[in-house]
Amino acid sequence: MPAKHDINKIGVESSDFPILCETCLGPNPYVRMSKQEFGNECKICNRPFTVFRWNPGAGARYKKTEVCNTCAKIKGVCQTCLLDLEYGLPVQVRDAALGRKAQAPTSDINKQYYIQNLEAQMADSPDGQTFDSEVANRAGREMLKGLARSDPFYKRNRPHICSFFVKGDCKRGGECPFRHEIPKEGELSKQNMVDRYYGKNDPVAKKMLRESAESKGMKAPDDKSITTLLFLGLPQTTESEVRAALVAYCPFVKPIEIKSITIVEASHCAFINFKLRSLAERVAEALSAQGGIEVGGKKAKVVWGRSRPQKGKPATTAITDSSEASGSGTVAITSESA
Incomplete structure (x- = not known):
């Protein structure tokens, strides 16, 4: 449960369990996590929150939660990849298909007030969750089901690209824990976590929506x-x-x-x-x-x-x-x- 605090102060958030998708959690049913109280600032609301860190499986990089529990509940997304928990798709794709409206403010003061009001709503809610209102749209849900993956995409947990290899200066060879690949420059290489959360200017979502529209003429x-x-x-x-x-x-x-x-x-x-x-x-x-x-x-x-x-x-x-x-x-x- 979030700590009680004055509405004019930033405050903190404490949680016992993370909100994660199946892909980020990994295939290991006995995954071990480290927990650090107030280990970092939330990338969205800037409040200190409980950070969880774990290894999804063999050959994968260590992952950690990037946003707080409350922000994840508000949008219904994973705390690490910020993808929708139900469909595993970007927020912009989900909101476009369901006609959802992003109501969260972007200024720091209004953001804190908005977050605390939603925390109070979640405390009174039976399931402890709250989402933006949506238009009941069967066609939109069918479209999301068609785009969603049927199985977890564990390839997303691969190590990052080795920056020394890109410069031609990596001396660790096969012992290097990072990937020895040349990064591809393009639209998808410029992603922003805040834009992904709010569903604005997300290059991955833009590509998916464009391809879906083209397939329908x-x-x-x-x-x-x-x-x-x-x-x-x-x-x-x-x-x-x-x-x-x-x-x-x-x-x-x-x-x-x-x-x-x-x-x-x-x-x-x-x-x-x-x-x-x-x-x-x-x-x-x-x-x-x-x-x-x-x-x-x-x-x-x-x-x-x-x-x-x-x-x-x-x-x-x-x-x-x-x-x-x-x-x-x-x-x-x-x-x-x-």
């Missing part, structure tokens, strides 16, 4: 000037209803970031134009993970807009049949509206 167009998404098969609706549904399914979208919403009643569709291409891509990935968007009690399909024609050249695409727009197939849209 939602590949982002090469033309970076396209920032429009098209909702197909809408019932009779209004701009405010479309905007409310979008914010409900994508809580990270701020109203000011939406440039315009145009509804075409004859074709049962709506054009959502965003100010930034990066936001349009994130919304497309989130809605693809959730299987579309529900507006007015009806599920609508989401597709990308088309590029505008060059000057002097007529538009080559158009909506020709309103029944096609309300169906499940992809519909061509007017370049003027895109």
Whole structure:
């Protein structure tokens, strides 16, 4: 149980058992752990907490808890790898599929107040856990089950790469406890623990969401000037209803970031134009993970807009049949509206 402390002080946290996923714990059922009271600061709330350290198995590196017990419970993640405990996936992937909203503040003072309030809620909760509210979405859960691994990924417990080998100066040879490999530079090599916890700018999650969207025919167009998404098969609706549904399914979208919403009643569709291409891509990935968007009690399909024609050249695409727009197939849209 966390120690009682004043809300204006940082305080500490003491725990008897860590919250770990099966992969980080390792295959050994008799794993031995060392426990150090207030051994380090939590990477999220900056409070001293109980640090556990252990070896997951033969050929693996020693691992330790990186965040406190309370922060792990708030997000439902492992204290070491910060992956979701139920699916073993990044927080950003889980939140995008389930429509969860990150509510935690980032400033130090508000963060401490927020953590202590949630500690009080967990003390009153029967199971001792609390999570952010989520949208009940069967399609999102099915998507998460499809991405989740069926077996633990123990390869993740391998030793780190030897920095001396990278410099060409390792003299320990086969006795070196670290891996003798050249690191691969790229998007996945730049990971941040705080971003992974809050589900923001996680390169691993971005890659998984992008590949999932592309597998469902939602590949982002090469033309970076396209920032429009098209909702197909809408019932009779209004701009405010479309905007409310979008914010409900994508809580990270701020109203000011939406440039315009145009509804075409004859074709049962709506054009959502965003100010930034990066936001349009994130919304497309989130809605693809959730299987579309529900507006007015009806599920609508989401597709990308088309590029505008060059000057002097007529538009080559158009909506020709309103029944096609309300169906499940992809519909061509007017370049003027895109």
